Amino acid sequence: MSQSDIKRLSLILLFMPFALWILLLIVLPHIGMGVLALREKVAPRVYEFGFGNFIEFLQEPIYWNTLLRTGSMSLLVTALALLAGFPIAYYIAKVAGWRTRGALFLLCLVPLWVSDLIRAFGWILLLRETGVVSSMLQTIGLLNAPVELLYNDVTVVIGLVYTVILFMIVPLVSTLDGMDDAMIEAGYNLGGNGWTVLRRIIIPYAMPGIVSGCIIVFMLTAGSYLTPILLGGKNSSWFTETIYEQFITRYNWESGAAFGFLLLAFTSFVVWLGLKLSRQTLAGTIARS
Amino acid sequence: MPSRKLTAALMAATILTGATAAQAETLRLLTWGSYAPEEVVKLFEEKYPDIDVEVTFSNNEEMIAKLRATGGAGYDLAQPSHDRIYAAQLEYNIYKPMDLSKIDTSVMQPKLLDGVKANTTIDGAVYSVPHQWGTSGLMADKTKAPDVKGWGDLCDPKYAGKTSMRLKRTILLGTAFAMGEDPFAAYADLDKYQAILDKVVDKLIACKDNIKTYWKGGDDLSALMLSGEVIASETWDSTAYRLYNQNPNIVFVPPETGALAWIDTFTLPRKGKADEAAYKWINFVLQPEIVKLMSASTGSAAAVKGSKELLPDDKKAAFAAAFSDEDIANLQFFANIPPGVEDMEGKALEKIKAATGG
Numbered sequence: 001m002s003q004s005d006i007k008r009l010s011l012i013l014l015f016m017p018f019a020l021w022i023l024l025l026i027v028l029p030h031i032g033m034g035v036l037a038l039r040e041k042v043a044p045r046v047y048e049f050g051f052g053n054f055i056e057f058l059q060e061p062i063y064w065n066t067l068l069r070t071g072s073m074s075l076l077v078t079a080l081a082l083l084a085g086f087p088i089a090y091y092i093a094k095v096a097g098w099r100t101r102g103a104l105f106l107l108c109l110v111p112l113w114v115s116d117l118i119r120a121f122g123w124i125l126l127l128r129e130t131g132v133v134s135s136m137l138q139t140i141g142l143l144n145a146p147v148e149l150l151y152n153d154v155t156v157v158i159g160l161v162y163t164v165i166l167f168m169i170v171p172l173v174s175t176l177d178g179m180d181d182a183m184i185e186a187g188y189n190l191g192g193n194g195w196t197v198l199r200r201i202i203i204p205y206a207m208p209g210i211v212s213g214c215i216i217v218f219m220l221t222a223g224s225y226l227t228p229i230l231l232g233g234k235n236s237s238w239f240t241e242t243i244y245e246q247f248i249t250r251y252n253w254e255s256g257a258a259f260g261f262l263l264l265a266f267t268s269f270v271v272w273l274g275l276k277l278s279r280q281t282l283a284g285t286i287a288r289s
Numbered sequence: 290m291p292s293r294k295l296t297a298a299l300m301a302a303t304i305l306t307g308a309t310a311a312q313a314e315t316l317r318l319l320t321w322g323s324y325a326p327e328e329v330v331k332l333f334e335e336k337y338p339d340i341d342v343e344v345t346f347s348n349n350e351e352m353i354a355k356l357r358a359t360g361g362a363g364y365d366l367a368q369p370s371h372d373r374i375y376a377a378q379l380e381y382n383i384y385k386p387m388d389l390s391k392i393d394t395s396v397m398q399p400k401l402l403d404g405v406k407a408n409t410t411i412d413g414a415v416y417s418v419p420h421q422w423g424t425s426g427l428m429a430d431k432t433k434a435p436d437v438k439g440w441g442d443l444c445d446p447k448y449a450g451k452t453s454m455r456l457k458r459t460i461l462l463g464t465a466f467a468m469g470e471d472p473f474a475a476y477a478d479l480d481k482y483q484a485i486l487d488k489v490v491d492k493l494i495a496c497k498d499n500i501k502t503y504w505k506g507g508d509d510l511s512a513l514m515l516s517g518e519v520i521a522s523e524t525w526d527s528t529a530y531r532l533y534n535q536n537p538n539i540v541f542v543p544p545e546t547g548a549l550a551w552i553d554t555f556t557l558p559r560k561g562k563a564d565e566a567a568y569k570w571i572n573f574v575l576q577p578e579i580v581k582l583m584s585a586s587t588g589s590a591a592a593v594k595g596s597k598e599l600l601p602d603d604k605k606a607a608f609a610a611a612f613s614d615e616d617i618a619n620l621q622f623f624a625n626i627p628p629g630v631e632d633m634e635g636k637a638l639e640k641i642k643a644a645t646g647g
Contacts, residue, residue: 043628044376044379044380044628045379045380045381045382062639062640062643065643066643128512128516128518129516129518130516130517130518148450148501148518150502151501151502229505233502234497234500234502234503234642235497235642235644235645237642237643242639245635245638245639246635247354248350248351248354249350249457249631249635249638250631250632250635251350251353251354251357251377251380251381251631252632252635253357
């Protein structure tokens with residue numbers, strides 16, 4: 001066996017787990033879902049090929065309203081996560097000393113050691129009518145009756161921002177980290193104030209990190225299930241819940257599969273639009289960080 | 290081809306693990322959260338040392354989804370409710386008929402046995418026998434909501450913001466009964482049923498203002514009731530009995546139109562591999578001393594004769610506080626769900642959830 005054969009063999013072997021993962025767990029199931037989505041149920045055990053499931057989605061305002069709602073709330077969550085995450089990332093990357101950096105990063109990571117479900121229950125305990133926040137406000141005399149803070153859209157947004165903010169912070173820190181402090185100093189030396197330096201130097205430099213953080217956060221939010229279900233109220237529908245209902249409650253796997261593809265197409269479209277508007281490319285953002 | 294090699298390797302691995310497990314037969318149960326208490330499993334394995342019991346907890350919808358995904362393989366005994374057999378079998382062919390001669394049906398309550406048989410007979414073959422039964426109805430804190438008597442009272446403005454329900458088919462049916470309709474009779478004529486559903490949807494959308502939130506599971510509901518955040522709600526009777534233990538003011542209220550009764554069954558998945566073990570399990574858990582253990586865990590009555598006496602004492606008291614003989618005579622048993630109805634009801638529920646009433 002020649003040297004190049006060994007090289008090629010080890011490359012193939014190293015590549016194999018990834019290839020198998022992509023093929024068996026991503027590509028094959030999607031093909032199965034695609035076939036399912038293009039089947040129309042005509043009668044028990046009788047199916048026909050067609051686009052009926054997609055047409056049904058377009059004809060039923062409940063479905064596309066839910067999808068638009070999910071999309072717009074996910075965008076809001078992304079924006080809030082960016083607003084809240086950017087100062088934190090900037091502090092970790094540029095302001096904090098070498099030793100505090102590790103500790104701060106660790107503090108950001110700690111919540112991830114607990115599962116989503118437990119964290120959602122934590123919010124429930126805090127925000128419910130007889131919960132910690134409500135009773136504390138009553139004890140210090142700000143309220144004279146219990147207040148319900150759970151079961152509404154604001155709670156869902158807060159819960160989601162809390163869940164995903166780390167995925168915004170990490171790419172931001174790694175981008176800002178590579179920035180030379182001299183660039184900021186030069187900005188000030190040339191007479192720029194804090195706002196100008198932020199707008200003209202820091203944000204353009206951090207753009208790849210911002211975009212890749214936004215993409216990850218948006219995808220995670222739009223596809224999340226537990227947080228909106230547990231914290232949401234009687235009017236808070238989320239599109240993933242609609243998909244679950246189709247599969248499980250209505251035994252309608254065909255339209256559930258179609259809805260799954262629609263969610264994928266919709267979120268991909270939003271990401272594409274975001275990349276176009278920010279003049280970034282996937283290769284320059286996600287692939288880089 | 291790498292995938293073929295992989296399949297071969299996986300198969301070899303499966304055979305190897307199968308061989309090490311030797312003769313021990315495995316009974317794979319697909320059942321509800323409290324229907325296979327550890328104690329009962331232990332006693333069963335002591336009596337039949339060559340059978341291992343493997344339990345998967347689930348609910349009606351997920352049981353059917355799981356069996357549908359595999360065409361009825363992966364489990365040896367399932368416990369869907371009696372109204373979830375007929376249509377699921379017609380549509381997805383996931384169950385197999387039962388051999389009643391292998392089950393001691395003489396211990397079962399004839400009314401429940403006949404009811405289940407009537408509901409689950411396809412082409413002359415019986416697919417299920419009854420196990421546990423219970424009801425869905427209302428629960429109220431009688432110090433704060435003494436007048437709750439019917440499904441419609443959850444929408445009474447007197448209790449605004451303090452009621453709850455589960456957004457599933459039970460509340461659709463209950464509301465239909467409360468409006469003087471008979472949804473089960475209308476199952477035969479789906480156009481008529483759709484008309485009833487439309488009325489129910491309007492009513493429940495108007496009711497949204499009154500509701501605090503839709504509960505999703507027993508724990509959720511328990512927390513809402515015990516904290517006093519909700520004072521009247523739709524409920525399963527077993528959940529209400531459990532709460533009665535902790536706060537005797539919380540009682541189960543059979544609605545005046547009749548509590549809706551369900552029967553959880555024993556049903557064999559089509560590709561089950563341990564039928565004999567399954568029959569053994571069925572006969573085993575129908576014995577009086579096991580029924581007692583089982584009812585203590587499920588909070589519901591078994592479908593055996595004299596099962597009321599076999600309830601644990603605390604559940605007996607809660608049952609007596611809830612049901613008069615008249616209420617029992619008034620029970621409405623869930624009728625078979627014909628193909629297509631799940632879709633209609635699912636759509637109705639989506640409409641209610643999406644409406645921004647309050």
